[in-house]
Amino acid sequence: MTSLNTKQKVMDAARSLFYTKGYNGTSVRDIAAKAKVNVSLISYHFKNKQGLLEYMMIHYFESYIELLESVQQEEKEHSSRELLRRMIEVIIHYKQTNYQFTCFIHRELTLDNVLVREMMVTYLAKEKYLLFGVFKRSLQTLGLKNLQINYYYIQFKGMLMTPFLMPYEMREHVSFDQSHDYFMKQYSNSIINWLEYIYNTNQKPGFKQSIM
Amino acid sequence: MTSLNTKQKVMDAARSLFYTKGYNGTSVRDIAAKAKVNVSLISYHFKNKQGLLEYMMIHYFESYIELLESVQQEEKEHSSRELLRRMIEVIIHYKQTNYQFTCFIHRELTLDNVLVREMMVTYLAKEKYLLFGVFKRSLQTLGLKNLQINYYYIQFKGMLMTPFLMPYEMREHVSFDQSHDYFMKQYSNSIINWLEYIYNTNQKPGFKQSIM
Numbered sequence: 001m002t003s004l005n006t007k008q009k010v011m012d013a014a015r016s017l018f019y020t021k022g023y024n025g026t027s028v029r030d031i032a033a034k035a036k037v038n039v040s041l042i043s044y045h046f047k048n049k050q051g052l053l054e055y056m057m058i059h060y061f062e063s064y065i066e067l068l069e070s071v072q073q074e075e076k077e078h079s080s081r082e083l084l085r086r087m088i089e090v091i092i093h094y095k096q097t098n099y100q101f102t103c104f105i106h107r108e109l110t111l112d113n114v115l116v117r118e119m120m121v122t123y124l125a126k127e128k129y130l131l132f133g134v135f136k137r138s139l140q141t142l143g144l145k146n147l148q149i150n151y152y153y154i155q156f157k158g159m160l161m162t163p164f165l166m167p168y169e170m171r172e173h174v175s176f177d178q179s180h181d182y183f184m185k186q187y188s189n190s191i192i193n194w195l196e197y198i199y200n201t202n203q204k205p206g207f208k209q210s211i212m
Numbered sequence: 213m214t215s216l217n218t219k220q221k222v223m224d225a226a227r228s229l230f231y232t233k234g235y236n237g238t239s240v241r242d243i244a245a246k247a248k249v250n251v252s253l254i255s256y257h258f259k260n261k262q263g264l265l266e267y268m269m270i271h272y273f274e275s276y277i278e279l280l281e282s283v284q285q286e287e288k289e290h291s292s293r294e295l296l297r298r299m300i301e302v303i304i305h306y307k308q309t310n311y312q313f314t315c316f317i318h319r320e321l322t323l324d325n326v327l328v329r330e331m332m333v334t335y336l337a338k339e340k341y342l343l344f345g346v347f348k349r350s351l352q353t354l355g356l357k358n359l360q361i362n363y364y365y366i367q368f369k370g371m372l373m374t375p376f377l378m379p380y381e382m383r384e385h386v387s388f389d390q391s392h393d394y395f396m397k398q399y400s401n402s403i404i405n406w407l408e409y410i411y412n413t414n415q416k417p418g419f420k421q422s423i424m
Contacts (some may be wrong), residue, residue, distance in 0.1 A: 020324040024236030103322060110319045110377055112232045120380055128384075150385040151402055157381050158374025159367060164376055165322055168332055169369050172340075173362040190363055197409040 007045050009035040014052055019100040023053060023108060054115065060101055061123035067094055068130040080137040081199070085192050087131060091160055093186045103164045138195075142202040152198055159191045219257050221247040226264055231312040234263060236321060251390060266327060272313055273335035278305055280342040292349040293411070297404050299343060303372055304400045317375045350407075354414040371403045 013035035017026040029050050032039040046052035071086050095102040096146070109116055132153060139149050163170055163183075174183060224246035229238040240261050244251040258264035283298050290298070307314040321328055338424060351361050375382055375395075 022234070022236055022323055024234060025323075025325075106377070107319055107322045110315060110379060111234055111237075112379075113237075124380065151398060154374065154378070154381060154385055155371060155402060155406075157378060158370055161377065162366065162370030162374070165318070165365070165373065166369060167322060167324075168336065169366060171367055186363060187366075190367060194367070196408065197406065197413070201405070201409065 002158055003045070006035075006041055009037060010042055010052065011056055014056065015101050015104070018053075018104045022051075023104075056101065057105065057115070057119055060098065060105060061119065064094055065092075065126045065130070067091075067121060068127065072130060072134070073098065080134050081195075084134045084138050084195065087134060088160070088191050089184075089188045091131075092184050092191075095160070096184050097123070097166055099164070103167065106161050108163050128142055139198070139202075142199065156195075158189070159194065162188060215257070218247075218249055218253055220295045221249060222254055222257065222264065223268055226268065227313050227316070230265075230316045235261075235316075262327070268313065269317065269327070269331055272310065272317060273331065276303075276306060277338045277342070279303075280339065284342060284346070291393060292346050293407075294409065296350050299346060300372070300403050301396075301400045303343075304396050304403075307372070307376055308396050311376070315379065318373050318376050351410070351414075354411065356414060368403070368407075371406070375399060 010031060012029050014026070017030055017034060021030075024051075028039055028042055030040055031049075031052070042052065046055055067090050071090050072083065084144075109119070115203060135150055135153055135156060139152065144152075163174075222243060226238070228244050229242055229246060233242075238261075240251055240254055243261075243264070244254055254260075254264065258267055262395050279302050280299060285293065321331070335406055345363055347368060351364065356364075
């Protein structure tokens with residue numbers, strides 16, 4: 001077994017165990033057993049469980065930020081509304097493609113510990129710069145107050161997270177396969193529709209509307 | 213110290229520790245130390261950590277369901293839209309009043325274990341009956357398809373949970389005291405406005421609109 005294979009196997013096992021049992025509910029032994037590797041190999045590659053989690057989180061967030069940056073660069077010619085729409089699609093796609101780890105990360109981020117704070121400072125600051133930046137610009141043309149924009153942003157971020165924080169409701173109400181393309185398309189559209197609602201209801205009378 | 217006092221102290225300590233460190237990250241010893249009671253008293257009242265959690269969860273959900281039921285009974289004379297609006301206010305108020313435990317419960321419900329499944333079967337089935345029932349009726353008059361209603365419900369449930377699942381974003385973007393009445397009012401209104409938008413955009417031309 002190559003080193004790359006081992007690392008991948010360990011991460012796959014950890015992803016699935018963290019998702020169902022949580023970080024604290026999972027031991028290195030559990031991971032080794034599920035990955036069918038020796039515990040010592042986990043120590044060799046990741047030092048310990050914390051090291052493994054850090055590695056996986058960095059991997060997840062690096063790709064996520066890269067995606068957001070690439071959207072922003074590709075689409076320089078577009079309006080902030082189009083850019084935002086594109087970002088929504090890309091984010092939902094990324095989260096859905098990494099379904100289990102996304103669920104786990106969103107759960108983990110509600111905790112208050114050193115690793116979470118580090119991730120916040122590093123990656124969520126970048127996300128804020130990229131995503132909130134575009135979001136704000138797309139609403140500022142409406143002349144909204146900052147507090148109002150912040151409220152909408154909370155709702156917006158909530159919508160991006162929701163499907164990954166309510167597994168039971170998802171299973172019950174959207175009863176097809178979670179990884180299905182149909183879900184991503186439908187769900188992204190439902191957020192885009194919500195944005196349209198904000199643009200429309202905050203439109204000043206006589207203010208010419210830019211097309212979303 | 214009376215028995216009631218001890219129970220309350222233990223629950224208060226557990227609530228705060230579960231919130232910051234998670235269930236698995238908190239030991240009975242931690243709880244005893246924070247509550248300034250002897251570990252044996254926790255065993256006496258709740259058997260163990262699992263028993264304590266069950267007791268707290270049942271307590272939380274019983275009151276929650278009771279609230280929803282009382283809204284439904286008080287307001288029999290009202291339309292489903294008015295009923296739904298009232299439920300939104302009551303739910304946000306309850307969640308905000310029990311802020312730490314609400315955050316903890318929403319996090320815990322993303323896990324897959326026996327206790328969570330039991331809570332689901334018992335309380336979330338009741339919530340579904342009460343809340344989804346009203347939600348569905350309020351949208352059915354518009355002639356929407358079931359799948360469409362389910363998608364809206366996912367967004368709706370997400371909006372009810374969001375403030376309690378993103379503590380960092382809340383702190384950053386809504387920078388006043390979490391327990392403030394102003395937040396509850398503003399946030400409830402933002403959900404009600406979103407519903408009004410759905411009612412309006414799905415309104416068939418010529419269909420007489422009932423006032424929300």
